[in-house]
Amino acid sequence: MESTRNKLISLLAKERDRFISGQALSVALNISRNAVWKHMNELKKDGYQIEAQSNKGYRITGFPEKISENTLQWGLETEWAGRTIIHKEIVNSTQTIAHEAARSNAAHGTAVIADEQIEGKGRMNRDWQSAKDQGLWLSLILRPEIQPQQAPQLTLLTATVLADVLSLYTETAPMIKWPNDILLNEKKCAGILTEMQAEQDQIKYIIIGIGLNVNQEEKELTATIQNKATSLKAATGKDWSLKELFQTFMSAFEKAYDSYIENGFSEIKSKWESYGFKIGQQIRIKTMNKSWDALFTGISNDGALVIEEEDGNLTTLYSAEIDWLK
Numbered sequence: 001m002e003s004t005r006n007k008l009i010s011l012l013a014k015e016r017d018r019f020i021s022g023q024a025l026s027v028a029l030n031i032s033r034n035a036v037w038k039h040m041n042e043l044k045k046d047g048y049q050i051e052a053q054s055n056k057g058y059r060i061t062g063f064p065e066k067i068s069e070n071t072l073q074w075g076l077e078t079e080w081a082g083r084t085i086i087h088k089e090i091v092n093s094t095q096t097i098a099h100e101a102a103r104s105n106a107a108h109g110t111a112v113i114a115d116e117q118i119e120g121k122g123r124m125n126r127d128w129q130s131a132k133d134q135g136l137w138l139s140l141i142l143r144p145e146i147q148p149q150q151a152p153q154l155t156l157l158t159a160t161v162l163a164d165v166l167s168l169y170t171e172t173a174p175m176i177k178w179p180n181d182i183l184l185n186e187k188k189c190a191g192i193l194t195e196m197q198a199e200q201d202q203i204k205y206i207i208i209g210i211g212l213n214v215n216q217e218e219k220e221l222t223a224t225i226q227n228k229a230t231s232l233k234a235a236t237g238k239d240w241s242l243k244e245l246f247q248t249f250m251s252a253f254e255k256a257y258d259s260y261i262e263n264g265f266s267e268i269k270s271k272w273e274s275y276g277f278k279i280g281q282q283i284r285i286k287t288m289n290k291s292w293d294a295l296f297t298g299i300s301n302d303g304a305l306v307i308e309e310e311d312g313n314l315t316t317l318y319s320a321e322i323d324w325l326k
């Protein structure tokens with residue numbers, strides 16, 4: 001059951017800049033006007049900025065930095081991305097919560113976000129460190145009308161959106177390391193994990209998991225990954241607002257997704273390639289029994305790596321080990 005306090009915040013948030021009278025609030029919440037006034041004082045203590053005018057009522061003019069469904073929604077300028085938000089303080093993995101929500105018919109664009117994950121999942125069964133309040137630990141539920149084999153395009157799209165957000169909003173120079181790691185200064189700052197539920201030629205839903213390291217200090221990124229991982233703070237020397245990053249990402253994601261559904265993949269592909277780490281350079285590829293160098297020329301429409309061999313032939317690799325930092 002939603003608490004009276006949360007209902008009150010939602011009512012005020014929905015009105016945006018308009019005032020709601022104490023009378024209207026007391027009727028909507030079925031509490032006395034005095035109780036409304038007491039709640040307002042509690043909200044102020046928690047960092048909400050509330051303006052009260054005797055003849056007009058109340059309105060919210062500022063939200064606390066701490067993330068919650070309400071604070072993330074306040075100021076979010078999207079039509080569908082993040083219109084439903086499921087926020088949890090601590091979870092095993094937002095992917096698990098998102099799968100459950102998707103199975104219970106959660107809407108396209110639902111965002112599941114947590115302050116902390118205790119079993120954050122990375123690709124290839126790796127762990128994803130997700131310390132409390134230090135990053136964006138987010139799973140997005142999508143219900144695209146595309147073929148299941150096109151699903152990897154959405155992962156590439158997400159990587160380009162993240163790279164755009166970092167470069168425009170934080171003025172850093174991100175690169176995307178194939179398949180979908182976001183690098184700052186050649187260290188990993190964000191990763192994407194896509195999971196899909198499909199039947200033959202129909203996608204039931206896709207969950208795109210995004211982990212963005214934001215406010216960890218360099219030394220908090222543990223020793224084993226210290227040389228490979230970074231955060232926005234480590235790269236820029238500044239703290240960043242999770243709420244603003246979330247909202248900026250959601251707006252950019254919605255725009256890119258709608259344009260992809262309308263115009264197809266080609267714009268995303270060229271954008272991806274403009275951020276592609278080592279594109280146009282020699283890279284070392286490793287398989288079980290051999291290791292060789294080739295020129296990384298770009299990606300295919302289905303997100304595979306395209307290399308030019310020494311004899312000039314092009315090869316498309318779907319899963320490969322690359323010695324990126326040789």
Ligand code: BTN
Pocket residue numbers: 092093094095117119120121122123124126128130136137138139181190191192193209210211212
């Ligand atoms: C990778 O690069 O290996 C992908 C990392 C994906 C991490 C995110 S954090 C939010 C979501 N929940 C998870 O458990 N994993 C993804």
